[in-house]
Amino acid sequence: MEHRYEPREIEPRWQRVWEDEQTWHVDNAALDEAGVDPVYVLEMLPYPSGEPHVGHLKNYAIGDAVAHFRRRRGDTVLHPMGFDSFGLPAENNAIKTGQHPREATEASIASFQRQFRDWGVSIDWSREIASHRPEYYRWTQWIFLKLFEHGLVERRSAAVNWDPVEETVLANEQVIDGRGERSGALVEIRQLEQWFLRITDYAQRLLDDLDTIEWPEHVKTMQRNWIGRSQGAQVVFHNDELDADYEVFTTRPDTLFGATFFVMAPEHPDVLRLAEGTEQEQAVREYVNRSLAGDRSERGAADKQKTGVFLGRHVVNPVNGDRLPMYVADYVLMDYGTGAIMAVPGHDQRDFDFAQAYDLPVKRVIAGPADPAGESLEEAADGGPLSDDAAAGGSPSPDDDALPYVGDGPLVNSHPDFDGTHNREALASISDWLATEGKGQASINFRLRDWLVSRQRYWGCPIPIVHCDRCGVVPVPEDQLPVVLPDVEDYKPKGKSPLAAAEEWVATSCPTCGGPARRETDTLDTFVDSSWYFLRYTDAGNDGAAWDPAVTNRWLPVDQYIGGVEHAILHLLYARFFCKALSDIGVLDVNEPFQNLFTQGMITKDGAKMSKSKGNTVAPREIVERFGADSARTYVLFLGPPDQDADWSDEGVEGVNRFLSRLWRFAAEAAEAGGAVVAQDGTVSGAPGATAPVDPQGDDLELLRKAHWAIDKVTQDLDGRFAFNTAVAAVMELTNAISARRNAVVQDGGNPDAGAAAATAGDATGWAAIRFATATAVSLLQPFAPHLAADAYQRLTGLRIWEQPWPVAEQRFLERDEFELVVQVQGKVRDRLTVPVSASREQLEELALASDKVRAHVDGKTVVKVIVVPGKLVNVVVR
RNA sequence: GCCCGGGUGGCGGAACGGUAGACGCGGCGGACUCAAAAUCCGCUUCUCGCAAGGGAGUGUGGGUUCGAUUCCCACCCCGGGUACCA
Numbered sequence: 022m023e024h025r026y027e028p029r030e031i032e033p034r035w036q037r038v039w040e041d042e043q044t045w046h047v048d049n050a051a052l053d054e055a056g057v058d059p060v061y062v063l064e065m066l067p068y069p070s071g072e073p074h075v076g077h078l079k080n081y082a083i084g085d086a087v088a089h090f091r092r093r094r095g096d097t098v099l100h101p102m103g104f105d106s107f108g109l110p111a112e113n114n115a116i117k118t119g120q121h122p123r124e125a126t127e128a129s130i131a132s133f134q135r136q137f138r139d140w141g142v143s144i145d146w147s148r149e150i151a152s153h154r155p156e157y158y159r160w161t162q163w164i165f166l167k168l169f170e171h172g173l174v175e176r177r178s179a180a181v182n183w184d185p186v187e188e189t190v191l192a193n194e195q196v197i198d199g200r201g202e203r204s205g206a207l208v209e210i211r212q213l214e215q216w217f218l219r220i221t222d223y224a225q226r227l228l229d230d231l232d233t234i235e236w237p238e239h240v241k242t243m244q245r246n247w248i249g250r251s252q253g254a255q256v257v258f259h260n261d262e263l264d265a266d267y268e269v270f271t272t273r274p275d276t277l278f279g280a281t282f283f284v285m286a287p288e289h290p291d292v293l294r295l296a297e298g299t300e301q302e303q304a305v306r307e308y309v310n311r312s313l314a315g316d317r318s319e320r321g322a323a324d325k326q327k328t329g330v331f332l333g334r335h336v337v338n339p340v341n342g343d344r345l346p347m348y349v350a351d352y353v354l355m356d357y358g359t360g361a362i363m364a365v366p367g368h369d370q371r372d373f374d375f376a377q378a379y380d381l382p383v384k385r386v387i388a389g390p391a392d393p394a395g396e397s398l399e400e401a402a403d404g405g406p407l408s409d410d411a412a413a414g415g416s417p418s419p420d421d422d423a424l425p426y427v428g429d430g431p432l433v434n435s436h437p438d439f440d441g442t443h444n445r446e447a448l449a450s451i452s453d454w455l456a457t458e459g460k461g462q463a464s465i466n467f468r469l470r471d472w473l474v475s476r477q478r479y480w481g482c483p484i485p486i487v488h489c490d491r492c493g494v495v496p497v498p499e500d501q502l503p504v505v506l507p508d509v510e511d512y513k514p515k516g517k518s519p520l521a522a523a524e525e526w527v528a529t530s531c532p533t534c535g536g537p538a539r540r541e542t543d544t545l546d547t548f549v550d551s552s553w554y555f556l557r558y559t560d561a562g563n564d565g566a567a568w569d570p571a572v573t574n575r576w577l578p579v580d581q582y583i584g585g586v587e588h589a590i591l592h593l594l595y596a597r598f599f600c601k602a603l604s605d606i607g608v609l610d611v612n613e614p615f616q617n618l619f620t621q622g623m624i625t626k627d628g629a630k631m632s633k634s635k636g637n638t639v640a641p642r643e644i645v646e647r648f649g650a651d652s653a654r655t656y657v658l659f660l661g662p663p664d665q666d667a668d669w670s671d672e673g674v675e676g677v678n679r680f681l682s683r684l685w686r687f688a689a690e691a692a693e694a695g696g697a698v699v700a701q702d703g704t705v706s707g708a709p710g711a712t713a714p715v716d717p718q719g720d721d722l723e724l725l726r727k728a729h730w731a732i733d734k735v736t737q738d739l740d741g742r743f744a745f746n747t748a749v750a751a752v753m754e755l756t757n758a759i760s761a762r763r764n765a766v767v768q769d770g771g772n773p774d775a776g777a778a779a780a781t782a783g784d785a786t787g788w789a790a791i792r793f794a795t796a797t798a799v800s801l802l803q804p805f806a807p808h809l810a811a812d813a814y815q816r817l818t819g820l821r822i823w824e825q826p827w828p829v830a831e832q833r834f835l836e837r838d839e840f841e842l843v844v845q846v847q848g849k850v851r852d853r854l855t856v857p858v859s860a861s862r863e864q865l866e867e868l869a870l871a872s873d874k875v876r877a878h879v880d881g882k883t884v885v886k887v888i889v890v891p892g893k894l895v896n897v898v899v900r
Numbered sequence: 901g902c903c904c905g906g907g908u909g910g911c912g913g914a915a916c917g918g919u920a921g922a923c924g925c926g927g928c929g930g931a932c933u934c935a936a937a938a939u940c941c942g943c944u945u946c947u948c949g950c951a952a953g954g955g956a957g958u959g960u961g962g963g964u965u966c967g968a969u970u971c972c973c974a975c976c977c978c979g980g981g982u983a984c985c986a
Binding site: 238239242243246247249251253269270271272273284325327351352353354356357358362363364365369370371372374466467468586589590659660661662664665666667668670672673675676677679680683746747749750751752753754757760764841843845847848849850853885886887888890893894896897898 | 902913918922923941979982984986
């Protein structure tokens with residue numbers, strides 16, 4: 022009989038079974054059963070736009086493999102799915118076409134769902150969420166109110182990033198090189214009333230708790246850098262003319278004695294006031310206006326020539342009473358530290374550059390390492406930019422190191438108490454001294470900013486706030502949620518949210534006083550939606566609460582989270598923040614949401630990122646139609662290590678498809694061959710003419726060994742290693758071995774079509790071994806190719822593969838009584854000998870030295886040493 | 901500049917400090933076929949050699965070791981993140 026692998030027939034058939042039986046549904050009641058090990062496997066929430074791309078395919082192929090593997094290892098697996106369905110693409114489409122974003126979004130969701138089903142991903146669809154639906158965003162609003170109630174929401178006027186193309190503000194994180202992340206437009210700075218979440222309150226915990234989670238090290242590093250903790254000191258500088266104190270933050274209080282001027286950011290609120298009445302007033306005003314108008318990217322360029330203007334005022338250095346001229350300069354940033362710095366040109370490159378440009382004094386307070394007599398001059402002669410600058414600035418004495426000097430060394434020119442002390446030691450004592458003198462104190466500063474969450478856009482979650490003339494900002498009471506997003510005519514933002522045009526919706530009454538009030542018209546950043554969806558999955562049907570902590574705390578943390586590195590900072594940081602905040606509030610007990618994180622690499626085409634404009638996209642739908650979902654899934658996993666980028670190849674998919682076809686055919690054939698079977702203990706039962714089970718022999722034994730080797734290999738590769746590519750390769754090897762044995766048996770006359778009756782005893786055991794090996798291969802492949810596995814396994818055994826436990830390798834088949842001994846001379850392989858495993862070290866050495874090939878390389882030389890690695894090799898060292 | 905990744909056949913990639921190149925793609929040769937496709941079998945790092953066999957080889961240069969793709973030092977190239985953060 023002709024056997025043909027027909028994924029187009031097989032795959033929908035099994036998908037229907039799983040759907041009809043709700044195979045992947047997991048009930049929360051399962052949590053109460055004895056011995057249940059709840060495991061949460063989650064891929065990052067997709068944004069539904071058009072159709073899924075190969076990145077999604079890879080993401081879900083990985084996640085589904087993990088989910089299947091863990092189920093068959095006996096865990097109770099939660100594997101849900103949903104959609105990050107608020108956001109700009111649907112809204113921009115609405116602006117262009119007039120189609121309601123909801124329609125486009127729901128259409129995309131339907132397309133995604135259809136394809137995820139076509140892929141056979143084992144999802145519990147009963148828990149599906151979509152962030153744009155009121156039954157979901159009702160609870161997004163509830164969370165906002167909880168945070169508000171606990172002081173973690175703030176409305177304040179702030180200099181914000183304004184994207185002139187999208188006509189909305191952006192979070193710092195969404196500004197790349199001074200341009201909007203999506204629009205690419207140069208971002209302007211505007212002063213606006215905005216909503217913030219106080220994530221900075223959690224900076225230290227967000228940093229510390231990275232040590233408690235299993236994430237790729239580079240992702241942790243990115244988060245650490247983003248949080249940007251700096252240890253240093255706050256120091257107060259006094260201005261006599263206005264009798265004002267100005268604090269600065271510095272990580273180098275050891276260089277305080279080297280401060281020669283003082284600089285404020287152009288945005289600093291006191292800059293104009295300070296210059297007022299001085300002859301510098303006009304110049305300062307012009308400078309500030311110019312720098313505020315300029316775009317951010319230009320200002321950010323580190324190699325830019327430094328500019329600034331004297332404020333006409335001075336501050337006093339608290340440690341030595343020096344009068345320092347005050348400047349405004351755009352190299353000082355308002356949103357880091359206090360927006361003002363003490364400038365130490367002797368030991369800071371930026372301050373040095375500024376000092377050079379404006380001819381300000383440079384003072385050394387830390388001695389360099391160089392031998393005063395010689396070395397430093399040679400270094401200077403080598404001609405780095407530093408030494409050139411120093412020469413141009415006229416370094417005070419030739420035996421000094423080039424300035425600025427940013428290294429360590431003993432303090433000089435500072436204070437009798439400190440001179441001579443190493444600067445690293447002085448760091449702490451100067452901070453202490455400042456504190457006792459009341460001139461400052463040790464301080465920690467973070468780079469992390471509060472999270473700006475308001476957006477002047479339509480397609481987002483309405484902020485549940487009402488503005489009342491009498492009561493001010495009033496939160497919408499919980500029992501009035503959700504605040505439903507109204508329909509509008511025009512989606513285009515005109516400097517304010519399109520919601521402002523929905524006048525009937527905006528006009529409301531104050532929940533507190535009942536008087537006329539207006540609804541908040543900004544919507545929430547969509548990162549808010551995706552910061553808690555993994556909590557909702559655990560209790561998705563709950564319409565009385567966002568979740569039941571008794572349930573959610575059991576499922577969380579997510580045991581395995583899988584997604585792209587592009588979310589290494591924003592999404593992952595925000596989600597961590599939400600869990601900590603909600604746990605502090607008392608509605609949750611989850612310190613860290615994602616215990617294990619796996620970040621997948623990108624799939625490229627022809628070495629480049631896929632994009633429509635380049636025309637190098639690969640549509641998963643087309644691949645699935647041509648080769649089937651199993652081939653597509655197995656291929657993306659076989660492509661290479663899943664955490665690395667990999668290039669798509671059509672020939673590669675064909676190769677995997679070829680492999681699956683072969684395996685399926687062997688299974689179909691072996692299922693019909695009948696006859697003996699391999700029993701649980703590895704013996705062969707029911708061979709014609711045999712009254713008792715027999716041990717497999719010869720080629721059959723070798724095939725069974727290969728099968729057990731594959732079990733061992735695949736299990737190790739999947740158990741926390743994510744080595745899908747080598748796991749698939751192992752099953753391919755097993756399939757090659759099956760093929761060889763099958764060809765031999767058929768050659769021998771063991772016609773599979775003849776059935777058990779016609780088969781000889783040898784053929785019967787041969788088919789038994791093939792059937793066992795095939796069933797094993799199929800079983801091991803199930804996490805990658807679930808349809809093929811279900812179909813082939815049912816043919817072979819009548820059983821449902823997804824209900825079978827993961828196979829376990831039998832030790833007796835892994836062990837051998839002989840092995841190939843590699844014999845080296847001087848570390849070079851000269852011979853390979855088949856030797857008994859039981860051979861002693863001495864015997865191995867003897868056998869190795871007895872080899873003719875070895876002797877040829879040893880003769881005439883003296884054997885100095887013989888290294889014996891039992892079970893592996895012998896290395897003969899000669900002289 | 902700083903912080904991560906990564907450099908291995910024609911290509912994607914394998915290798916607890918112990919046989920470099922598993923597995924796949926591509927290529928070459930063969931079987932089956934009237935023919936082709938599909939399928940099956942064999943070969944396929946480079947190089948010298950008819951062969952047996954030898955030599956070289958994991959970005960470059962050093963080092964540790966009986967033995968290094970693997971560990972250490974210095975450097976080169978590619979990709980990503982970040983950048984006037986005081």
